[in-house]
Amino acid sequence: MSGILYFVPTPVGNLEDMTFRAIKVLKEADYILCEDTRTSGVLLKHYEISKPLKAYHLHNEHQATQKVIEDLKNGQNIALITDAGTPGISDPGYLLAKAAAEENLEILCLPGATAFVPALVVSGLPNNEFLFAGFLPQKKGRQTKLQQLAAENKTIVLYESPHKINTTLEQIKEFFGDHTQISLSREISKKFEETKRGTISELIEFSKTKTLKGEIVLVINNTAHQNTEKPTRLSTNKYKNTEN
Missing domain, CATH: 3.40.1010.10 (Tetrapyrrole methylase, N-terminal domain)
Structure with missing residues (x-):
């Protein structure tokens, strides 16, 4: 057997x-x-x-x-x-x-922990239909992948590392537009868990002023109505969990 x-x-x-x-x-x-x-x-x-x-x-x-x-x-x-x-x-x-x-x-x-589900839920962005794309290609095919994702009429979820986050946010702005609503979550389920929400331009300014640590989850509102909505004010959620 x-x-x-x-x-x-x-x-x-x-x-x-x-x-x-x-x-x-x-x-x-x-x-x-x-x-x-x-x-x-x-x-x-x-x-x-x-x-x-x-x-x-x-x-x-x-x-x-x-x-x-x-x-x-x-x-x-x-x-x-x-x-x-x-x-x-x-x-x-x-x-x-x-x-x-x-x-x-x-x-x-077994059902259990994964980083993108909590990030998607707390983003406050549409989650009835979404596309999980994981990590973007490091070099070859990266721009092609972003172009493909920008053509999708749904919320996009990405993983990113701290040392690439600034470049990735700039590329999202280039391919998705200046007023794209986005949520950035990091250190999920850890002591310094944090989520930032706002337009892509606001998130770029945030990432430039702070050294981000831990795996990062990006949730991008790419639904058809997102650019017609009034941009929300940059907001922050911080959770104090027991660190492992």
Whole structure:
């Protein structure tokens, strides 16, 4: 009898965001795949989980996938986690899910933490229909991707790193327009969680005056009516959570 491949979300910030079911699955798995054994070791130690850890990341996933498939066929239950959030969402996991599906193996993804959903909800922007685009291409195809996204009549969600945020905001202004409404969330579920809302021009000024840290989520209002709405005043939400 084949084993089960579990995709287990882990906290994006606050360790208390781990679910009871996620802890149970990790404790019962034969072994755990993770991006960084040191990062995952902190989480597992916190929840008193003692299981073998095996590296599974962007640099070895092609080579490691076949061995995992073989272990699943031999009846082992295997859990995949990443450094933070849901595996496969801008993180390693797609190739493994694809390979397991092709072999008709059982795959279960637990519901849990991911960064873009809280950012979308608190943005105050239309969320009945949205497009999650993850990280933009680093260089080749970046402008083409922005052009494609600007043609979409829906809210756009992007991930960005702190050292690229200023460039990305300037490019959003170029492709989406001066009065585009946007929300910027960072340090989600951590002590210094913060969300800024306003026009793209206002967010550019904000980012230039402050050194932003942590993974950033951008929510862009690109719906048909957005440019006809009166721009909202730049606002701030700050949440004080227990830092991990």
